Amino acid sequence: MGLEKHEKFIMKAKSTLVFEPGWSEDNLTGAWRSERPEVDEEKCTNCDICWLVCPDACIKREGGKIEINLKYCKGCGICAEECPVKAIIMVREESD
Amino acid sequence: MTKKTKIKDLTDEEFLHYGSLSCAGCGAILAFRHVLKALGENTIVINSTGCMAVVMQMAVPKIPYFHVLFENGPAVMSGVEQALDILGKRDDANLLVVAGDGGTADIGMGSLSGAVERGHDFIYLCYDNESYMNTGGQRSGTTPFGAATSTTPVGSVIKGENRPMEMRKDVPEIMIAHNTPYVATASIGYPLDLIDKVKKAATIRGPSYIHVFSSCPAGWRSEPKDSVKLAKLAVQTGFIVLFEHEDGKRTFQHLPKKRKPVKDYLELQGRFQHLLEDRETIEKMEEFVEKRLEWIQR
Numbered sequence: 172m173g174l175e176k177h178e179k180f181i182m183k184a185k186s187t188l189v190f191e192p193g194w195s196e197d198n199l200t201g202a203w204r205s206e207r208p209e210v211d212e213e214k215c216t217n218c219d220i221c222w223l224v225c226p227d228a229c230i231k232r233e234g235g236k237i238e239i240n241l242k243y244c245k246g247c248g249i250c251a252e253e254c255p256v257k258a259i260i261m262v263r264e265e266s267d
Numbered sequence: 268m269t270k271k272t273k274i275k276d277l278t279d280e281e282f283l284h285y286g287s288l289s290c291a292g293c294g295a296i297l298a299f300r301h302v303l304k305a306l307g308e309n310t311i312v313i314n315s316t317g318c319m320a321v322v323m324q325m326a327v328p329k330i331p332y333f334h335v336l337f338e339n340g341p342a343v344m345s346g347v348e349q350a351l352d353i354l355g356k357r358d359d360a361n362l363l364v365v366a367g368d369g370g371t372a373d374i375g376m377g378s379l380s381g382a383v384e385r386g387h388d389f390i391y392l393c394y395d396n397e398s399y400m401n402t403g404g405q406r407s408g409t410t411p412f413g414a415a416t417s418t419t420p421v422g423s424v425i426k427g428e429n430r431p432m433e434m435r436k437d438v439p440e441i442m443i444a445h446n447t448p449y450v451a452t453a454s455i456g457y458p459l460d461l462i463d464k465v466k467k468a469a470t471i472r473g474p475s476y477i478h479v480f481s482s483c484p485a486g487w488r489s490e491p492k493d494s495v496k497l498a499k500l501a502v503q504t505g506f507i508v509l510f511e512h513e514d515g516k517r518t519f520q521h522l523p524k525k526r527k528p529v530k531d532y533l534e535l536q537g538r539f540q541h542l543l544e545d546r547e548t549i550e551k552m553e554e555f556v557e558k559r560l561e562w563i564q565r
């Protein structure tokens with residue numbers, strides 16, 4: 172009777188305790204996105220404004236090319252809104 | 268301001284890991300990203316409880332970082348600074364306190380005031396999203412007049428925050444009254460200006476205070492894509508005045524030559540929707556903004 176109670180407690184604890192060390196990069200925040208930014212390389216002038224204003228640092232500007240990290244991009248649309256030549260458009264994500 | 272940073276001068280290195288839990292389009296984390304770029308890796312951060320501290324769970328920062336109580340960031344930093352001093356390592360690191368408007372203007376005011384008065388050598392960054400966002404958007408001492416928050420809802424008699432417009436707590440002015448060696452205001456709409464100010468603060472002996480206006484799409488009920496735009500509009504309409512205060516003198520940045528109507532700023536936010544048809548209040552707001560712009564440039 173007493174032991175049963177104990178087991179119930181352990182079962183409950185297992186659902187809330189953390190057994191593996193975790194870190195933020197396990198949070199694939201790209202899954203939150205409903206729209207994805209797409210860059211038109213023809214239009215892009217490499218001004219780096221999109222790189223500067225992305226809250227989640229999901230834009231790389233190295234090598235004179237803008238690259239978006241879709242694993243973590245939350246789809247906020249700030250990059251598209253702030254691009255002075257409208258080289259970024261937000262495209263609806265299809266559900267699978 | 269001496270040095271004007273250009274985009275190309277900025278480091279590509281990031282000081283936050285991916286996967287923070289900030290909402291899409293969060294202005295506070297954008298400010299934090301820029302501030303860390305300005306200060307570099309030799310930085311110790313003390314973060315008072317609020318959205319930034321909560322979304323930094325699971326080791327987002329790549330630099331020494333401590334999440335402390337809602338109210339005691341500056342007190343903890345005073346101890347860190349003294350410890351480094353005793354070890355003879357005071358000049359080895361930039362010391363940064365990050366706190367929200369609630370943590371700064373309200374519950375942490377005593378702690379901040381004491382640390383500044385004692386003259387500790389650190390930078391204090393308040394990201395102002397004008398509410399207690401982490402706990403569901405209750406009003407704070409910096410909530411502007413008219414804003415609907417969870418504790419100042421729009422009712423049939425009282426519509427949103429209703430204390431007199433001019434009675435909002437003006438923390439930069441409180442810090443100037445402390446004779447803080449360096450006080451500046453910034454906005455996430457002007458990241459290079461913010462970065463210049465943080466770099467300047469890092470060269471100051473003694474405390475410096477930077478107040479950065481940071482949009483919050485979740486709390487303001489605005490589109491995430493408008494976060495940077497709104498932070499520019501706040502400056503262009505005169506709601507937010509960007510300045511530096513040093514040696515008793517104030518210099519201004521991005522002062523609007525031709526001020527935009529306040530409605531341009533209000534209409535993009537859910538928290539102000541009830542005001543849009545209220546011509547009398549909008550008129551009062553225009554007057555208030557004009558008067559304040561005049562006063563601050565006196």
Ligand SMILES: Cc1ncc(C[n+]2csc(CCOP(=O)(O)OP(=O)(O)O)c2C)c(N)n1
Nearest residue numbers: 316317318337367368369370398399400401
């Ligand atoms: C003494 C105490 N009271 C209340 C809380 C709950 N609490 C945590 S964060 C917060 C609001 C933070 O507001 P602000 O400083 O503006 O930061 P934001 O969440 O807006 O980023 C509150 C009320 C707490 N942690 N400690």
Ligand code: SF4
Nearest residue numbers: 225244245247248250
């Ligand atoms: S949509 Fe938002 S998160 Fe994604 S790359 Fe653009 S600015 Fe960054």
Ligand code: SF4
Nearest residue numbers: 215216218219221254
């Ligand atoms: S903001 Fe637009 S033009 Fe500038 S780098 Fe980004 S995509 Fe290119």
Ligand code: SF4
Nearest residue numbers: 289290293318483485
């Ligand atoms: S509630 Fe506001 S301040 Fe907090 S994480 Fe979301 S957008 Fe950022």
Ligand SMILES: [Mg+2]
Nearest residue numbers: 367368398400
């Ligand atoms: Mg706040």
